[in-house]
Amino acid sequence: MNIIPRSEHNISRKDISKSALKVLYRLKDGGFDAYLVGGGVRDLLLGLKPKDFDIVTNATPEQIKRLFSNCRLIGRRFRLAHIVFGPEIIEVATFRGHHQDDGEKNQSDHGQLLRDNVYGTIDEDAERRDFSANALYYNIADFSIRDYWGGLEAIQKRQIDLIGDPETRYREDPVRMLRAVRFAVKLDMQITPATADPIYELAPLLQNIPKARLFEECLKMFLSGQGLKTFEMLLEYKLMQQIFPNLTQAFDKQTKAYQLFTIALANTDKRINNDMRVTPAFLFAALLWYEMSAAQEHYLQQGLPPQDALHMATSAVLDSGQFNVVIPKRFSTGIREIWQLQPRLEKRAGKRCLKLLEYPKFRAAYDFLLLRTEVEGEPLEEIANWWTELQKSDEAQQAMLLGQINQNNRKPRRKRRSSPSRRTNRNKES
The missing domain is CATH 1.10.3090.10 (cca-adding enzyme, domain 2)
Structure with missing residues (x-):
């Protein structure tokens, strides 16, 4: 894990949503760790305007809800907190951890995760992220960036690179194959060979994903x-x-x-x-x-x-x-x-x-x-x-x-033909 101090990156608080800053500071003032994470950090480093600002913390969903009256909890597989500021929603997640062998089935026969309400540390959360460019954490406490998987280098090289073994990660969540394509196009980046090669074989796993998703x-x-x-x-x-x-x-x-x-x-x-x-x-x-x-x-x-x-x-x-x-x-x-x-x-x-x-x-x-x-x-x-x-x-x-x-x-009018009886009557009259 590499810590990049404020003096060595280009992210400024003026480029972060005011609503996201309110959430970050209230979590921090409440005694919790609070980080801007994922696409928001990635896009700011690229000089882009993020569409969303996602936050992670060591506070549980219930603790988050107690801090924010404008909070609603959603999700079954993994509980999330949505902090609502008018039309803007700031999504806050608790650090995810690794699954323990507790006797319950956590994965399908294809390797897909079935339940995900396991909380952990920021280090474990970084291991659970999908792409290295998305495992970047902006710390509101000192404005530094935590880079766990060479995300900054991936951004500089314009590469989409999965964290961990690609086949395992795709089996855990086949939608990651779609996300790899979407990010590659959106950010004008290249999917690394190690990340791209398994897609051809594992593409049929998408048939196991809920149709609504x-x-x-x-x-x-x-x-x-x-x-x-x-x-x-x-x-x-x-x-x-x-x-x-x-x-x-x-x-x-x-x-x-x-x-x-x-x-x-x-x-x-x-x-x-x-x-x-x-x-x-x-x-x-x-x-x-x-x-x-x-x-x-x-x-x-x-x-x-x-x-x-x-x-x-x-x-x-x-x-x-x-x-x-x-x-x-x-x-x-x-x-x-x-x-x-x-x-x-x-x-x-x-x-x-x-x-x-x-x-x-x-x-x-x-x-x-x-x-x-x-x-x-x-x-x-x-x-x-x-x-x-x-x-x-x-x-x-x-x-x-x-x-x-x-x-x-308009159809041409057909010439009306007189019936035989009428023709007979006309002949008699004549």
Whole structure:
């Protein structure tokens, strides 16, 4: 363990969240050790603005709660304290220790940790960290940094390096494989060979992770502002194939499914980096669109009406549990709406188009139509251009555009043929 004094590093308290400083000082004044740890320290050393500030201490969760009235305790596998300051949450964890042989099963048959409520010292906590660059502790008592595993050197060399035996660490928590990729892309670092090599063999362990947790990891990876690069690296290490095992064909660069999702990721990255709003529903709608389209075609061939086939296909894809993630209802509802509006956008049913403009999910569905147009081209291009023009037009222009559609949609009137009896009557009269 190397102690780096304040004079030899660039971290300043003015760059640390005021809320995090309040927590650090109150723990210290309460007689406890308090350290800023992990990504916050790493990012400050890199000259970046941390997204989160995590703190570790020798205080137990119950002791932390007694110090802070704005504290709530969460977690089962490992208890954490969340100190709430309005929209900002400072996460505080008690130093983790090593598991004792107490007769209880702490690991699964695959080596994954099942329970983690074991407290220890800061030295033990450092051994439990995943990557060397994340095992850096900023001490509020003297503003020094404790570096246990050469984290400062790893940052200087721009390397992602696991602490300990990589295979053992991945088996303990397979999500570390995803974190290695995410950090490598986010920080523009290289994964060391020793850390990278086991991933190819151990990637299937991701199938043992709870689906809800994997979905949250997907959000972190794809909504990082570098989602496209992250996706490409996930494919390289065969990790994406474990999260969506039935979409392996869609990950072929020659397919429309691959093109649609990568364009969606590129657009999402651009919006995030320009501080614009994004919705995960849009991304997952793009990822699963052709899977749903194939299911819809299956139901159409069985003779179902188009609308029923669409509903059946949507449920078959979103509700079947065929992925290793579970998409929460707050997002799956948005995916359904985006998909189910596509036929209505394509049909352009007269005056109903104006009402469709007021629909809450119209903009997302319209953007999705534009996305499909980039991949599929004609005939969607003419339809997308029409909707673009309709939104920009005044009432008179909108009426003209709707008139064009009504005229195109109007079926030619068939010449009415008189019945034989009427022809006979006419002949008699003549």
